[in-house]
Amino acid sequence: MLDDRDRKILDFLQADAGISVTDLAERVALSVSACSRRIQRLEESGHIARRIVVLNREKMGVPTTVYALIKTAHHSDEWIEKFRKSISDIPEIVEAHRLTGNHDYILKIVLPRVEHYDVIYKKIVRRVELFDVAASISMEELKSGITIPVSYAE
Secondary structure, three states: OOHHHHHHHHHHHHHHHOHHHHHHHHHHOEEEEEEHHHHHHHHHHOOOOOOOOOOOOHEEEHHHHHEEEOOOOOOOHHHHHHHHHHHEEEEEEOEEEEEOOOOEEEEEEEEEEEEHHHHHHHHHHHHHOOOEEEEEEEOOOOOOOOOOOOOOOO
């Protein structure tokens, strides 16, 4: 069961996973050792899945975002697993979701420029049979982030 201090710790760590335990403890009004124990407990319980560094996409040379909307005629577990494996080693595909509605999957792809999309498209269609692929280019990022609300956690 999480309390308000745990939620504050999670919020601060989401904003900056590199924050020192000393600074974090001060911000949540705990001793350093108590704060450290709470972080360890949050990691062991799985509330903290991992700690990462978020890179600047412009500086990393992949400022362009393309969303590929995929339709398939196949829905077997075997096909889904083949598709999962087909996209897993393509680093430009940073997110993939199975959908309800008119499309079966959406892929978020980061690229150096829009023309590079064809390289990724060809990699995918060589590996797995698809019915239809439509791509949309992101013109402007209005909101982005990897943080999630902590208020729902119990």
